Amino acid sequence: MTMADPVDRPGDPDLADQRLAESFATGGEPTFAAVYERWSPLVYSTARRATGNTDEAADITQAAFVSAWRSRASFDPTREPLPGWLLTITRRRIADRWSQRSREPIPDDTPDPGVEITPVDDAIDRILIADELQRLGEPPGTIMRLAFYEQLTHAEIAERLDLPLGTVKSHIRRSLDRMRRRLEVDREAL
């Protein structure tokens, strides 16, 4: 599945992600730092939701990225998306924590107040959708937030933002399709 069209558009976040993924296996620490900057919120937030505990989420993030660094040569950008690959590692590190916890209690592993525990796969869906929503750009980002959180109809959004009805409809379709495709692509790797 193509992640971005071949035309080089400066500032295209999909293209930037793709370039980063392509250079990850052979790149050095600066590339790894950029990968961490781009995708550590996905890893950390998934772990935080799955464990309900921010300290554990931090430990899992650290373990996951150290694993990712050590096994980066095995990552093949033509076979799988990098975020899916990172989330696979994250899921394994979360599983390690669960099995460790069943053998010996982990001190301070009680959920932090306000952090809801979610099954890993649901957590991943939420995080991928949140990430995609954040990357929509404008005006689709605003349109989708108004549709999701203020539950405005497309006609109300068009009026609020002074945009043509057809434009709003087409942004809504494209944005939801992006999210659907993102779930398919990154889930396929898991």
Added chain:
Amino acid sequence: MKHCDPEEISLLALGETPSPDDAVHLLTCDECRHRWEDLCRIVDTARELHDDELLAPPPHIWAAIAEEIAEPSTVTALPARSARRWAPWIAVAAAVGVLLGGVVGVALTRPTTPATTVVASAALDPLEDYATSGAATVEVVDGAERLAVNVSDLPQTDGYFEVWLLAPDASSMIAVGTLGAGSSSSFPLPPGVSLADYPVVDISLEAYDGDPTHSAISVARGTLPA
């Protein structure tokens, strides 16, 4: 039978009312119904998202990873930003305000004084153990680009603070100038430098040691919008 328009299916997933034809079609067409069900799941999940769904890990995690993977004597660049918080409500408010104002994004020109035009700005957020924060602004003053930096809470030091422009992966950087004592300075941008290639504004803490390179100690950082 004619399929539902994909745009209409998207609106239905968001809870809008179907036309009688679409309603009948959805009951009988597996393809359209699958699409509709997929989109409904996405809409339901999106509506459950919390303000703090997507959080950056605490800054010390990168330091711990870098230490674990570092080979002896290599200096590791810090990641470009420290903490990032995703707040849909604030984003909606800000974006609506921006759109209603007729200006999309921060990259468009907005005249401040007749001769000065702000072309981009970025918040500078503290890194690691520092509390320094502020803003960096790219301005065109009488046709020439300048980088204005304004920060507060600089740490105490026997050295000085230097302003840098970094590539997104911190693999290359350009020294822009030394931050004055007043913690607010404006520098001409070196000619030929593309902010698209060097969008990260970095404030480093330098010692008076005769070494012109980056000390690898950064106190604040921010990324200019593309």
